Amino acid sequence: MLRAIALVLSLAVVPAAAQDCPGLDGARKVESERYVLSYRTQPAKLAVGQHFSVELMICPRNGQPAPDGVHVDGFMPEHNHGMNYRAATKPAEGGRYLAEGLMFHMSGKWDFIFEVRGGGKTDRMTHSVVLQ
């Protein structure tokens, strides 16, 4: 009985495991050893030189610490330059995060860079998109 109570308590304080974490509808997913991150942009279709925001959901894998911060950035690997703007990320409802102020100012391949902090470490995930 005590063991069962302990299990219930531990489920209550430990973040949902990745398999129990649905992510965002219609979102892209990227993964690291500790986290599964889903994201979608607003607006959904990005345009050169137009600001957009990114909505994120971060699911820790089993036993991994909950994220205590996330940073979103963009980089053009073929040009070796990033954005001219620094996005600000804040927690949003339902365990989501919202990054605002991004802009891709050239057409071509951009890498989204997600840095998730948790448990004193940072996981870095990237996802490429091509802007035409």
Next chain:
Amino acid sequence: MSLVRLPFTTHHSRLVLIAGAALALLAPWGVAQSPTGFVLDFSEAELRMILQHGPWPPPPATDPSNRVSGRPDAIALGERLFFEPRLSTSNTVSCATCHDPEKNWTDGRKVAAGLAEVDRNTPTLLNARTQRWFGWDGSNDNLWSQSTRPLLDPREMGANERHVARLVRQDAELACRYEKAFGARPSDDDEAVLVDVGKALAAFQETLVSGRTPFDAFRDALAKGDREAATRYPMDAQRGLRIFVGQGNCSLCHFGPNFTNGEFHEVGIPVFKKTGGVDWGRYEGIKKLRASRFNLLGKYNDDAARAPGTSTRYVALQPQTFEQFKVPTLRNVALTAPYMHNGHLATLPDVVRHYSTIDPTLLHVAHVYFDPLVADAVPTDTLLKPLKLTPLQISYMVAFLETLTDGNPPRKPAPAAACP
């Protein structure tokens, strides 16, 4: 480069071979009579890039940060103020001194001169309303604050808030026009009147839009599949356009209908000022922007939600902004020599040759001058490489750039009707 031969008669239609999306766009032409002429076999990617440079002109829009944007009374006041030399302390310099409508709203000088010579070239005012940032360094995020800047610069018009406000209050004609535009007489608040002068000047400048060009006719012909119209576009210009959207990578920065992505880049132009020191461009521009009480995050933004201030809120002050200057529009570029932020290049062929022979190792050199430790920390942008164009290719590029000229006659100042 291959050509698409357009048929003189229907039996020549087999000669028409156009790749990718162009095939779909141009297929109906295969059975049509058409004038003699050719259209290059632009690839799907090339066509996509070409079509992004239009349509032109952009739809009318007002500036939500300026409560008199688009209002005829404010436009009339702004036009009056634009040509008003009494706004300067010497009564000799007006906005039109440097932004001369006869010279495509520039002055033809390497660097501008008001009461004294300054460090930068005069940019055209055409299509200013489509911009996100204003000035070569983007130190203003709206057209009305940018319009007050030269009024207050000691080397340009040398005025102060009190001088400007007093003129508007005391001159019966200007005071009358101010009341019609803003719904009240000029107040005792000098700064508020200065900002309103900026907003009237902005309302006028928002009306300065370049006209349609031979390129626009070609671009729209491609979009509509109107081959007969497309064949009127000169072949040399088509060849230059192909370099522009392809090998040259020019359209990465000179992007969209106004041929600018509105952002900033370092392109290897010397940044040492004649008066001494380095022109830090965007780096200093961002610092000035943040310090300005006239930016879109401040109280003079007439949009209560401060919605247009997104770029100002999130712009990043980072080392790579050293020596960056704004990507200018290329519309009417053949009329705005000399070129670059300090007029360093005299002609369009000079500009193309600059990009043809650019030495990437000379980029970011002033960073070392600023701080030897900084240069290593600055990512080396690998976009700019020498294009190594032949003299013929350079001539094609120039031919293309010349087709961005609208051919409109210079705008004449409106007759000075009395108010009311």
